[in-house]
Amino acid sequence: IPPENVSRFKPYVFHFKEYTKEDFIKVVEKFLVEREGVEPELASYIAQKVSPHTRDVRAARGLGRVCKNREEVNKNIEILTKYGGFKG
Numbered sequence: 001i002p003p004e005n006v007s008r009f010k011p012y013v014f015h016f017k018e019y020t021k022e023d024f025i026k027v028v029e030k031f032l033v034e035r036e037g038v039e040p041e042l043a044s045y046i047a048q049k050v051s052p053h054t055r056d057v058r059a060a061r062g063l064g065r066v067c068k069n070r071e072e073v074n075k076n077i078e079i080l081t082k083y084g085g086f087k088g
Helices: 003-009 021-036 040-050 057-066 070-082
Strands: none
Touching (some): 021 057, 040 057, 057 070
């Protein structure tokens, strides 16, 4: 969050612990299936593939929105890894 925006929310800035890998996978699977309409098998695959790179659910959400199969997930993960697309 840009510093100029953080000051608007003080003292209401919270810092949370990063998800464990197991928790991240559970959260992503549930989110992708319930909120994004991704098939459970693909949601699980996306969660497993994203978890070594980041614990940011938004990264998994992006893949869930554009990838319709494992091949597309693999291709996008390769691109994101190559060009530093994983942040967080």
